[in-house]
Amino acid sequence: LSGDWSVIVEDQEFLVWSSLLAAWSDTFAAMASHDCLERASQRLTVKDFSAPAVERALEFMYTGECDAEDELLVEVTAFADKY
Numbered sequence: 001l002s003g004d005w006s007v008i009v010e011d012q013e014f015l016v017w018s019s020l021l022a023a024w025s026d027t028f029a030a031m032a033s034h035d036c037l038e039r040a041s042q043r044l045t046v047k048d049f050s051a052p053a054v055e056r057a058l059e060f061m062y063t064g065e066c067d068a069e070d071e072l073l074v075e076v077t078a079f080a081d082k083y
Contacts, residue, residue, distance in 0.1 A: 005032075009046040009054045016058060018042075024061045027083045049079045057083075 003015035022029035031038040038044050046054055052068075053075035060066040060076070068076060 004042060005038075006043040007046060007054060007058065008043060009049065010051040012051045012055070014055065014058055020061060025083050046079075048082075049075060053079055 003017045005016050005018045005021070007014040007016055018028070018032040022032045030036075031044065033039070053072055056066050056068045056072060056076045057079045060080075066073070066076060
């Protein structure tokens with residue numbers, strides 16, 4: 001895996017490309033371009049979503065597809081709404 005940022009959730013770390021996340025999300029774009037903790041550390045710690053939900057959300061950003069059960073999709077949608 002490769003990337004210039006880490007997304008940390010629960011006990012998992014996902015390496016991601018900040019430019020890809022910024023293309024999908026104004027929130028990620030702001031984190032990548034403004035003077036803030038996330039940009040300085042090149043990491044985002046997610047505390048209010050599960051690792052499977054974050055993984056599926058990131059998977060969608062990379063592939064345009066999201067394969068998840070209905071219950072997990074609710075959490076993925078909440079993650080997308082926040083970020």
